Amino acid sequence: xxxxxxxxxxxxxxxxxxxxxxxxxxxxxxxxxxxxxxxxxxxxxxxxxxxxxxxxxxxxxxxxxxxxxxxxxxxxxxxxxxxxxxxxxxxxxxxxxxxxxxxxxxxxxxxxxxxxxxxxxxxxxxxxx
Numbered sequence: 434x435x436x437x438x439x440x441x442x443x444x445x446x447x448x449x450x451x452x453x454x455x456x457x458x459x460x461x462x463x464x465x466x467x468x469x470x471x472x473x474x475x476x477x478x479x480x481x482x483x484x485x486x487x488x489x490x491x492x493x494x495x496x497x498x499x500x501x502x503x504x505x506x507x508x509x510x511x512x513x514x515x516x517x518x519x520x521x522x523x524x525x526x527x528x529x530x531x532x533x534x535x536x537x538x539x540x541x542x543x544x545x546x547x548x549x550x551x552x553x554x555x556x557x558x559x560x561x562x
Contacts, residue, residue, distance in 0.1 A: 434516070435462035437555040438506040440527055443467075445477050449527045454488050463490040464559050468501045493559050504539075507551045518548025 436456050443450055457463050467482050469475060486492050495501045506521040525537025542548075555561070 434511050435464070435509040436506070437464040437509075437552075437559070438527070439466045439468075439501065439503045439558075440478065440481075441468045441502055441504060443477050443481050443527065444530050445480075447477075447481065447527075450481050450485070453485060453490065457485075457488040457490055464493070464555060464561070465490055466493045466495070466501065466555075466558050468495040470495065470500060491559060491561070505551060505554070507548065507555055509552075517543055518545070518552060519543050520547050520551050522551070 436453060453463050453465065463485070465482075465485055467478050469478055469482070482492050482494070504521075504523045504525060504527065506527075508519040510517050510519065520542045521539055523537055523539030525535060525539065
């Protein structure tokens with residue numbers, strides 16, 4: 434049904450960005466909070482925001498004076514037993530190239546309370562209800 438995530442460093446050839454574009458083509462709701470001042474990836478991030486916006490994504494930019502370094506993702510799916518939220522919260526960038534150089538930690542969960550919290554988080558930063 435929906436994918437929401439924060440992006441800090443994406444890279445020029447990004448499998449995750451390609452997946453977001455495919456989700457948009459499939460009629461899914463995509464919301465992305467992008468940090469435009471991500472070190473070394475400013476140009477890539479700006480280019481991706483244009484492509485996502487043109488494809489129909491809800492794109493929100495970082496707050497002036499603050500660097501947003503959060504890495505979070507929320508996938509909302511309609512399943513046989515109802516709507517389920519899948520959450521990822523991590524220390525690493527969603528960047529395939531830099532992931533090879535760093536050791537990061539991530540939490541993946543389908544816990545309903547954690548999913549509700551992350552949903553509230555995305556509603557707050559995107560101005561959605």
